[in-house]
Amino acid sequence: MLQITGRLKELYKLENGKYVCAPVVEKALLESEYIFQVVLYGADLPFNTALIVPNWEKLTAWCVSKKLPGLSASSRKTEIRTHPEVQAFMRENIVLACKDKMKKYEMPQKWLLLEEPFTVENEMLTPKMSIKRHAVIKAYGSALNAIYDQANVASYPKSRAKETTDTLQPYEDALAA
Numbered sequence: 001m002l003q004i005t006g007r008l009k010e011l012y013k014l015e016n017g018k019y020v021c022a023p024v025v026e027k028a029l030l031e032s033e034y035i036f037q038v039v040l041y042g043a044d045l046p047f048n049t050a051l052i053v054p055n056w057e058k059l060t061a062w063c064v065s066k067k068l069p070g071l072s073a074s075s076r077k078t079e080i081r082t083h084p085e086v087q088a089f090m091r092e093n094i095v096l097a098c099k100d101k102m103k104k105y106e107m108p109q110k111w112l113l114l115e116e117p118f119t120v121e122n123e124m125l126t127p128k129m130s131i132k133r134h135a136v137i138k139a140y141g142s143a144l145n146a147i148y149d150q151a152n153v154a155s156y157p158k159s160r161a162k163e164t165t166d167t168l169q170p171y172e173d174a175l176a177a
Contacts, residue, residue: 010022010023012042012043012044013043013044014042014043014044014045014046014047014048014105015044015045015046016046016105018103018105018106020040020042020048020105020106021106022039022040024102024106025040025048025098025102025106025107025108026038026039026040028097028098028101028102029050029052029094029097029098029108030097031097032093032094032096032097033055033058034054034055034058034059034062034089034090034093035052035053035054035055035093035097036053036054036055036056036117037052037053037117037118037131038050038051038052038053039051039118039131039133039136039137040108041137041144042108045148046148046151047105047108047109047110047151048105048106048107048108048109049108049109049110049111049112049144049147049148050094050108050110050111050112051111051112051114051136051140051144052090052111052112052113052114053113053114053116053117053118054081054090054113054114056077056080059080059086060073060075060080062089063075063080063083063086066085068083068085068086070083071083071086077115078115081113081115086113087113090111090113094107094108094111095107110147110151112140112143112144112147114140118131118132118136122139123135124136124139
């Protein structure tokens with residue numbers, strides 16, 4: 001018996017009717033040396049969000065080299081990922097990774113920086129090291145829902161869905177929810 005797991009199609013449609021090919025966006029984001037793993041999310045929603053596992057070694061080194069206030073080489077990941085200058089730096093990385101490669105609506109408009117990578121042990125990777133999208137979305141579902149709840153997505157009429165893509169923002173408070 002053949003059993004299909006994961007996404008049947010590589011494309012999904014945003015609420016505004018535009019199609020997004022998640023692997024293309026994810027591949028572009030992975031070109032940044034500061035992004036280790038990423039999962040794009042946004043089917044039937046007004047904008048894309050991204051679950052990003054940063055390259056913690058490089059991101060911490062960047063923080064130390066910039067002498068960011070309150071951060072050091074021994075800072076906890078929570079302190080680093082929530083720091084406003086780190087969020088601004090990640091915004092720049094996302095924009096640079098996506099610039100000239102995709103349309104604005106395909107770019108993630110909000111994101112979560114995750115502290116732990118996707119691994120086989122936490123059942124978010126297959127043995128051949130492919131990300132199990134459904135497992136990642138299930139694990140971070142409440143945080144993703146909080147992003148869209150915060151943006152009042154349920155109250156957005158389809159005609160206004162495009163307006164939500166005009167800002168590129170992190171959304172770290174969702175992990176606390």
